[in-house]
Amino acid sequence: MKQILSLVVCVLLLVVCSSLVAPMFSEGSQVSAATVEDAQVNVNETRFLNMLNHNFVYNTDFDCVDTVVNNSSLALLDLRDSANEDFIVETYVKGFVKDMYGIEIADMSGINADYPQLPGYLYIIPRGYTTYNHTIVSVEQNDDGSYTVISDVTIGDHDVAAKKQKAVSLFVENSDSAFGYNMIYCNLITESTDI
Numbered sequence: 001m002k003q004i005l006s007l008v009v010c011v012l013l014l015v016v017c018s019s020l021v022a023p024m025f026s027e028g029s030q031v032s033a034a035t036v037e038d039a040q041v042n043v044n045e046t047r048f049l050n051m052l053n054h055n056f057v058y059n060t061d062f063d064c065v066d067t068v069v070n071n072s073s074l075a076l077l078d079l080r081d082s083a084n085e086d087f088i089v090e091t092y093v094k095g096f097v098k099d100m101y102g103i104e105i106a107d108m109s110g111i112n113a114d115y116p117q118l119p120g121y122l123y124i125i126p127r128g129y130t131t132y133n134h135t136i137v138s139v140e141q142n143d144d145g146s147y148t149v150i151s152d153v154t155i156g157d158h159d160v161a162a163k164k165q166k167a168v169s170l171f172v173e174n175s176d177s178a179f180g181y182n183m184i185y186c187n188l189i190t191e192s193t194d195i
Helices: 002-053 059-063 065-075 090-101
Strands: 087-089 121-123 131-141 147-156 163-173 181-189
Touching: 002 131, 002 147, 002 163, 002 181, 059 065, 059 181, 065 090, 087 090, 090 121, 090 181, 147 181
Parallel strands: none
Antiparallel strands: 087 121, 131 147, 147 163, 163 181
């Protein structure tokens, strides 16, 4: 009889202890899942900020492949040919444009055709250019899985004092991109109602 009573007490203790311990593990899992989700949000925000700060294509620039290519070369100036800094290897530009914007360029021979030519290279059109420095304000995932990013941007024109504006950008996931995403557009906002 004592053995049966001891067995019943042990089973009751086991049931009580397991009911107290189970919620702790469940809550721990929920915290862990939230932590993983927060980490993913931070990773995406860091990726988007990196892409924004390497972007020189804005508003209607996205409508013309020549403009996308020439503005992208500005992000790659540190890769210019050391023997002739007027040129950059065209595969660098093609790769950047594909990774950044999802635009694949098969033939670049027609781009800057009126300028000096060097086989396998893109001529960098000499010009002053504007710099852009973004700070992310918000990142929102859309129903289709894309992300809308609002950023504050400091615009440094080569001959005008820096000014601040907002930008709205759209990113879509692309596992083939070195960035993990493609930028579909990045529009500078003049009116807050445009956001």
